[in-house]
Structure formats: structure tokens, C-alpha cells
Amino acid sequence: MNAIDIQSISKYYGEKHAVDNVSLSVAQGELVSLLGVNGAGKSTLINLLTGLITPTAGDALIHGKSIVKDPHQVKSLLGVSPQETAIAPNLTVRENLELMAGVHGFDRKKTKSKTDELIANFNLSTVEKQKSKTLSGGWKRRLSIAMAIISEPKVLFLDEPTLGLDILARRELWQVIEKIRGTATIVLTTHYLEEADALSDRIFILKNGRLEAAGTSDELKQQTGTTKFEDAFIKLVMDGEKA
Amino acid sequence: MRAMVFAKRNTLEIIRDPLSLFFGLGFPVILLVLLSIINKNIPVDLFSVSNLTPGIAVFGLSFLSLFSAQLIAKDRTTALLSRLFTTPMTAMDFILGYTLPLLPMALLQSVVCFLCAIILGLKMTWSIVPTILLLFVVSLIFIGLGLLIGSTLSEKAATAISGALLTNLCGWLSGTWFDLELVGGAFRDIAYALPFVHAVEMGKAALAGNYQDIWPHLGVVAGYGIVLLAIAVTLFHKKMKSI
Numbered sequence: 347m348n349a350i351d352i353q354s355i356s357k358y359y360g361e362k363h364a365v366d367n368v369s370l371s372v373a374q375g376e377l378v379s380l381l382g383v384n385g386a387g388k389s390t391l392i393n394l395l396t397g398l399i400t401p402t403a404g405d406a407l408i409h410g411k412s413i414v415k416d417p418h419q420v421k422s423l424l425g426v427s428p429q430e431t432a433i434a435p436n437l438t439v440r441e442n443l444e445l446m447a448g449v450h451g452f453d454r455k456k457t458k459s460k461t462d463e464l465i466a467n468f469n470l471s472t473v474e475k476q477k478s479k480t481l482s483g484g485w486k487r488r489l490s491i492a493m494a495i496i497s498e499p500k501v502l503f504l505d506e507p508t509l510g511l512d513i514l515a516r517r518e519l520w521q522v523i524e525k526i527r528g529t530a531t532i533v534l535t536t537h538y539l540e541e542a543d544a545l546s547d548r549i550f551i552l553k554n555g556r557l558e559a560a561g562t563s564d565e566l567k568q569q570t571g572t573t574k575f576e577d578a579f580i581k582l583v584m585d586g587e588k589a
Numbered sequence: 590m591r592a593m594v595f596a597k598r599n600t601l602e603i604i605r606d607p608l609s610l611f612f613g614l615g616f617p618v619i620l621l622v623l624l625s626i627i628n629k630n631i632p633v634d635l636f637s638v639s640n641l642t643p644g645i646a647v648f649g650l651s652f653l654s655l656f657s658a659q660l661i662a663k664d665r666t667t668a669l670l671s672r673l674f675t676t677p678m679t680a681m682d683f684i685l686g687y688t689l690p691l692l693p694m695a696l697l698q699s700v701v702c703f704l705c706a707i708i709l710g711l712k713m714t715w716s717i718v719p720t721i722l723l724l725f726v727v728s729l730i731f732i733g734l735g736l737l738i739g740s741t742l743s744e745k746a747a748t749a750i751s752g753a754l755l756t757n758l759c760g761w762l763s764g765t766w767f768d769l770e771l772v773g774g775a776f777r778d779i780a781y782a783l784p785f786v787h788a789v790e791m792g793k794a795a796l797a798g799n800y801q802d803i804w805p806h807l808g809v810v811a812g813y814g815i816v817l818l819a820i821a822v823t824l825f826h827k828k829m830k831s832i
Binding site: 396398418421426427428429433435441446448449450477494497 | 591597601602605668672677
């Protein structure tokens with residue numbers, strides 16, 4: 347069984363086709379990236395898969411559960427780290443983790459053990475008693491990802507996890523993502539092409555709401571006859587625009 | 590369980606905001622003290638401590654709208670709410686989570702207000718207990734308004750409307766600062782079409798031990814409270830489905 351099976355999914359807002367008849371599959375344990383220029387439909391596709399919006403047509407199965415028919419069951423399989431850091435500002439780092447464990451229905455004992463485990467794994471012990479609003483951008487992102495995986499999700503969505511971070515903080519987060527690779531299927535959206543190139547098993551490129559290309563970084567370079575992934579991406583998203 | 594975890598988080602967010610505590614507890618007490626001093630220097634029946642206390646208590650409760658509206662609007666802005674919408678939490682978990690912390694706060698506000706009034710010369714009688722219980726019904730109006738404003742407006746607009754407009758309207762139209770009969774006309778009619786003056790008159794009647802006079806005010810207050818809460822719950826439910 348695939349982790350994600352997207353079946354001809356569409357989302358229309360009036361005349362605008364934000365996501366248009368997209369079909370793709372992601373195997374369990376894969377790390378895939380969704381790429382596209384602004385307005386390509388990445389966020390809408392993530393919002394559909396995480397149950398924040400419902401599709402106009404089509405469906406998607408997460409570990410065999412339909413996002414249309416079983417949205418509640420699907421939600422228990424997911425972890426989401428949104429584009430904005432999405433943390434509770436007046437709670438400490440530990441309290442934020444405990445909040446997420448609690449809303450996923452963990453009892454007190456499991457909440458404590460999972461919180462301790464993530465504080466250790468994400469090197470958060472120096473800031474665990476600090477209110478999250480006082481953290482730097484890099485620490486907030488790190489906490490945000492820890493909050494997303496505390497529920498032991500089968501599928502983890504990381505929406506622009508390194509947006510706005512300096513190069514050192516980004517590289518540190520890459521290490522964090524590498525560390526959790528394999529524990530869950532990971533869907534990453536990013537504007538940083540080198541990030542997708544470095545981290546992904548496969549890459550999906552969206553354009554105007556449609557799936558434009560899919561494959562490994564090497565396959566996409568081969569397909570476009572380029573040697574750099576950035577050139578391959580530009581060729582794919584610009585294809586037909588200049589004509 | 591999930592609702593209680595979320596309620597605990599919301600309680601911490603509110604009580605760790607010093608401005609909320611000042612406006613919720615300190616400000617009404619300061620007003621009560623100042624107006625009592627004025628009454629001592631220039632005695633006016635409207636500002637006698639037994640007439641003033643129910644009005645100030647209702648005014649204090651209006652800050653509950655500010656607490657909840659600000660918190661919900663901020664949760665929407667920071668995408669914490671979006672993150673939580675991707676968890677197995679239900680609409681009822683959210684509503685209870687946002688509402689439950691405000692109930693003990695409403696009780697605390699009323700108790701602090703009456704304790705201060707007793708220090709300022711209010712006669713300590715058993716009628717204070719039913720008066721505080723009736724003020725609990727009044728709190729439903731402000732909790733409902735807070736949910737409604739926080740779910741629909743931006744953080745800035747929610748703060749302006751619930752913090753400035755609503756508290757002022759509640760003050761002017763409740764007959765606490767001046768006798769509505771002295772203004773008369775459309776102003777008086779509008780005031781009596783809204784619940785604030787009914788809340789104050791109900792409180793005055795209960796405090797005086799004239800329980801038959803709490804009607805029809807209790808009906809108006811409870812009616813507004815139930816309708817506002819129902820609208821807020823429906824709207825929140827809709828918002829959950831259309832991020």
C-alpha cells in the first residue's frame with residue numbers, strides 16, 4: 347500500500363483552477379518535494395491532503411483512508427508543520443510539545459515520554475523552559491517540526507520548513523529532516539531548489555495547478571537535457587510560456 | 590480530554606498576558622474605587638456602591654470578549670489553528686477549549702469586584718451569591734461575542750472591536766455611567782433592545798434581594814447569550830471546513 351495515492355484531485359475557486367486533475371503516488375518511507383512557482387498549487391494540494399479544505403473533484407488516499415470519506419481517520423495519520431511557525435507564543439517549548447501530544451489523545455505518561463524524547467532528539471533541552479515567542483526563527487522552526495512529529499505520524503507534511511532562515515540554520519534543519527527520514531513518509535514544499543535536490547527521493551513539479559513533471563533530480567535533468575537541477579526546474583516551469 | 594488539554598493551553602495564554610489581567614481584574618476595580626470616591630465627595634444615587642457594583646461587574650465581564658477574540662484571532666494569524674485543524678480535534682473540542690477557561694475567569698472577576706465593593710462599604714448579604722451566579726449567565730453573552738469576533742476578524746480588528754468598541758458600548762448602554770432615562774428617546778430604546786442594561790438591572794435586583802424583579806431581564810440576557818453562542822459555534826464549524 348502506498349502512503350499517498352492522489353486520484354485526479356481538483357480544487358476550483360470559481361473560474362480559478364487552483365489544483366487541476368492531479369494524480370500521483372508516494373511510497374511509504376519516501377521523502378518527496380512539491381515544487382512550483384508562487385500560485386502553482388502547492389499549498390492548495392497540501393491543504394487538500396491535510397483535510398483543511400475539501401476537493402471539488404477526485405480523492406486522495408492516505409494509507410488507504412480517503413480524505414473525503416474518512417477525514418477524521420486520516421487526521422490521526424498526519425503530522426503537519428505549516429509554513430508559518432504555528433506555535434503557542436506564551437507556552438514554553440515543553441508545553442507546546444505537551445499540547446500537541448495531548449490533542450492527539452496521548453495519556454500523561456506517554457505525553458511525558460514523547461516530550462522528553464523529542465527534546466533530546468531535537469537538542470531542545472537548553473530552551474525547553476523558554477516561552478516560544480522568545481525563540482529565534484531557527485529554534486521556532488525546529489520546535490514546529492518537533493510538534494508535527496510528536497504524534498508519530500505516518501505521513502509528515504513540511505510546508506516551507508526553512509523559509510526565512512539563514513544558511514546555517516537551514517543546514518541545521520536539513521540535518522533534523524535527515525534524522526527523521528525513514529520514520530515517516532515526508533512531503534516537503536520549498537522554494538529552495540537546492541533543498542529539494544539535496545533531500546528528496548523524488549520531486550513533483552506543479553505548474554498552474556497541474557502536475558508538470560515527476561521524477562528523481564537526475565531523471566528531471568535528463569528529461570530536460572540540463573546538468574543543474576535549477577536549470578531543469580526553470581526549463582520545466584517556463585516550457586511553453588515564451589511561445 | 591482533547592478539549593481539556595486545549596483549555597489548559599488557552600488558560601495559560603490568557604493568564605500569562607499581563608495586559609489581559611490588568612484589564613480583566615484591575616481596571617474594573619480601579620473604576621469602582623474612583624467612582625466610589627466621587628460619590629463620597631458628591632453623593633449621587635447612581636454611584637452608590639450597591640448601584641454601581643453590578644454595573645462595574647458587567648463592565649468587567651465585557652473584557653472576556655477581548656480575551657477570547659484576541660486569542661482566537663491570534664491563533665488564526667499564526668496558523669496554530671490551521672495546525673490544530675489537521676489533528677483529530679473536533680469542532681466541539683475547539684469550542685469547549687476556548688470557552689471553559691473563561692468561565693472560572695468570569696467567576697473570579699465577579700468575586701474580586703464584589704470583594705472590593707465590600708471593602709468600599711457594600712453591605713455583606715447572602716444576596717451577593719445569587720447575584721454572582723446570575724452574572725455567570727451574563728458572561729455567556731461576552732464569551733459568545735468573543736468567539737464570533739475572533740473567528741471572523743483579523744487580530745487588529747478583533748482587538749479594536751472587542752477591546753474598544755464593545756467595552757465602551759457596554760459601558761454607555763448599560764446605564765452604569767449615567768441614567769438612561771435622562772437621555773431617553775432612541776438612545777434609551779436602543780439600550781433596552783440590547784442586553785447590557787438588562788444585565789445590570791438584573792444584577793441590581795438580585796443584589797437588593799428583589800428576585801421577582803430579575804424578570805424579564807434574565808430572559809433577555811439568557812436569550813442573547815444562547816443565540817450568540819449558537820451563532821458563534823455554527824460559524825466556527827463553518828470556518829473549520831473552509832480555511
